[in-house]
Amino acid sequence: MQTILVTGSTGNLGRAVVAALATGGFQVRAAARDPGKLGSHPGVEPVRFVYEQPDTHAPALSGVDGLFLIAPPLDPEAAAKLNPVIDLARRSGVRRVVLTSALGVDAVEEAPLRRVERHLMASGLPFTILRPNFFMENFSTGFLAPMVRQGGIWLAAGDGKTSFISVEDIAAVAVAVFRKDSPPRECNLTGPEALDHAEVAAILSRVTGRSITYHALTEEQMLENFRRAGLPEGAVQYAANLYRAVRAGHAARITPDVEQVSGRKPMTFREFAQRKAAAWR
Known part of the structure; x- marks a missing residue:
C-alpha cells in the first residue's frame, strides 16, 4: 500500500x-x-x-x-x-x-x-x-462564501467567464495519477462549462431560493475590500493578477483532462450548488 x-x-x-x-x-x-x-x-x-x-x-x-x-x-x-x-x-x-x-x-x-x-x-x-481553474468551493466554504450568504458576489471579474471546477474532481484526478504506472506529466483541469459571475449568481439564487446578485467592482474597489479583510499586500496583488486574467477571458478555457485521467465527468456548477445548498441557507 x-x-x-x-x-x-x-x-x-x-x-x-x-x-x-x-x-x-x-x-x-x-x-x-x-x-x-x-x-x-x-x-x-x-x-x-x-x-x-x-x-x-x-x-x-x-x-x-x-x-x-x-x-x-x-x-x-x-x-x-x-x-x-x-x-x-x-x-x-x-x-x-x-x-x-x-x-x-x-x-x-x-x-x-x-x-x-x-x-x-x-x-x-x-x-x-x-x-x-478556480474552485467551486470558493463559493461554499472559501473566501466567497460570506458574500454569498449576504446575498451578493462582489468581485472585479467583469463579464469574464470561468470554467469552475470542484475540488472533488481534482481529488479524483489525484487518486488516478497515483494509481497509474505512467500518468500524464501535466493536466489542465476545468469544469465542463464556462460561466460568468452573473450566471453563477443566478444558479445560486435558483438553488437557494434567495436573491443573490453579482456586483461588478473596479479592480481598486475589490483590492481595497481584500485589504480591509486583512489580506497581506502580496496576496492582494496576487488576486489582482488572477482577476485580470478572468476579465481578459483566460479563465474560460474548457479541457477534457478530468474525464480522460479519472474516467468520470466533472460536475457542473448547478450540480455542485444543489449538493452544497445548505451552505447558504
Missing part, C-alpha cells in the same frame, strides 16, 4: 484529496500546521508540517511513497517555500510528486507557481502537475 503525504490538508482541496486517497486504498499522511484540526479518520495519519519551519519537513516526508504538494493560497513566495520541499523529497526517496498549480501559469514564466513547476520539472523526480 502506498503512503502519500498531502500538504495543506485542512484546506478545501487538501481535505478532498485526503478523503479520496483514504477511501481509494492509500495510506495517507495528512500534513497541516495544526494537525489537531484534522480529527481522526481510518487510514489517515495527521502530521505537523509548516513551510516556514524546515525542521517539520523531514519527519513528515520520512518513508512516504508520494507527495501531493499544495502551495499556501495567493502566496507570492511559493517558490521559496515549495522548492526546498521538492529537493528534500528527492533526497528522501519519494517516488512521485503531484503538484497543484493553477490553470494558465505555464503561459507566465515569472508567475510564482510556474517557478515551482520549473523546479519540479528539473528535479529528476517523477512528477505530475495539476493546473486546476
